[in-house]
Amino acid sequence: MFKRLREDIATIRERDPAARSAWEVLTCYPGLHALVAHRLAHACWRARRRWLARFISQVARFLTGIEIHPGATVGRRVFIDHGMGVVVGETAEIGDDCTIYQGVTLGGTLLTRGAKRHPTLERGVIVGAGAKVLGGFTIGENAKIGSNAVVVKPVPAGATAVGNPARVIQPADRKRSPEHAAFCAYGITPNAEDPVSLALHGLIDHAANEKQRVDEIVAALERLGARIEALQGAGASGIDLQRLSAAIQGAAQTSTDARADVSMEGQDVV
Numbered sequence: 001m002f003k004r005l006r007e008d009i010a011t012i013r014e015r016d017p018a019a020r021s022a023w024e025v026l027t028c029y030p031g032l033h034a035l036v037a038h039r040l041a042h043a044c045w046r047a048r049r050r051w052l053a054r055f056i057s058q059v060a061r062f063l064t065g066i067e068i069h070p071g072a073t074v075g076r077r078v079f080i081d082h083g084m085g086v087v088v089g090e091t092a093e094i095g096d097d098c099t100i101y102q103g104v105t106l107g108g109t110l111l112t113r114g115a116k117r118h119p120t121l122e123r124g125v126i127v128g129a130g131a132k133v134l135g136g137f138t139i140g141e142n143a144k145i146g147s148n149a150v151v152v153k154p155v156p157a158g159a160t161a162v163g164n165p166a167r168v169i170q171p172a173d174r175k176r177s178p179e180h181a182a183f184c185a186y187g188i189t190p191n192a193e194d195p196v197s198l199a200l201h202g203l204i205d206h207a208a209n210e211k212q213r214v215d216e217i218v219a220a221l222e223r224l225g226a227r228i229e230a231l232q233g234a235g236a237s238g239i240d241l242q243r244l245s246a247a248i249q250g251a252a253q254t255s256t257d258a259r260a261d262v263s264m265e266g267q268d269v270v
C-alpha cells in the first residue's frame, strides 16, 4: 500500500510542474486522495460489500469533488489533476499512466444493467479539462482528448481528438518520437511553434526515414545472399559505399544467374 502511495506521489511530482514537495502532494492533491479512497471502495466492491463500497465512494466525492464508481477499474500511476467535477462510471477502465483533468466525465449512454456502458482508456491517455467521453468504446494508447471535447466514438492509439462531437486532428499512424511518447503536461508538445525546434524535428524525422530505408535495403540484400557484416566497419557511417555497391551488383548477378538456371532447367525438362 505504501509502495503504491509513493509511486502515486512520484507520478504527480513528475507530471505537475506546480508540485513542489512530496508533503504538498500528500496533503493538497484531491486526485491522490480520491484514488486512495477508490482502492478501498473497489476492494469492498469486489468483496461484494456493495453498499459499503458506494458509501466510501460518496464520502470521497464529498471530500474531493471526484466521483469514481467503486466498480471502475483504475490502473497504476494514474493522475487526476485538480479533479473537481470528475465522474468515472461503473464499467469504466483507466489504464496505467493516464492523466485526467478537472471536469472530465467517463460516462455512459446506455441504461442496460451489466453491459459495458463506460469507456476504456488504454495506457498513457490524457483527457483534457471538461472533456466528456461517452460510451463503452476504447480510447487507444497515448491518445489525447482536448479540453471540452465530447467523444462519442473510439479514438485510435496516438491520435488527438478535439471538439464536439470530437474529431481526430492528428493521424493515428504517425510514428511517435520518444519526445512525443513521453508525457507532456496538459497534453501539449513543448516548443511546438519554435522554428529551430521544428527544423530539428524535421531533421530527426528525415534521419529516421533514411535509416529505415537503409535497413530495408540491407534486408533485401541479405535475402539475395549478400553478407552485410563484411561491409561494416569502414567510414563514419559504418558502411563502405563502394563495397555496398559491389555487393548490390554481385547480388543482382546471383539473382540473374539463378533465374537463368531455373529457365535452363525448365528447357531441360521440355
Ligand SMILES: CC(C)(COP(=O)(O)OP(=O)(O)OC[C@H]1O[C@@H](n2cnc3c(N)ncnc32)[C@H](O)[C@@H]1OP(=O)(O)O)[C@@H](O)C(=O)NCCC(=O)NCCS
Residues within 6 Å of the ligand: 082, 101, 127, 128, 129, 144, 145, 146, 147, 148, 149, 160, 161, 162, 163, 169, 186, 187, 188, 189, 192
Ligand atoms: C488537444 C490538445 C492536447 C492539443 O495539443 P497540441 O497537440 O499541442 O495541438 P495544437 O495546440 O497544435 O492544436 C492543433 C489544432 O487543434 C485545435 N485545438 C487544440 N485544442 C483544442 C480543443 N481543446 N478544442 C478544439 N480545438 C482544439 C487548435 O486550435 C489547432 O487547430 P488549427 O490546426 O486549426 O489551428 C490540447 O490543446 C489540449 O486541449 N490539452 C488539454 C489541456 C488541459 O486540459 N489543461 C488543463 C490544465 S488545468
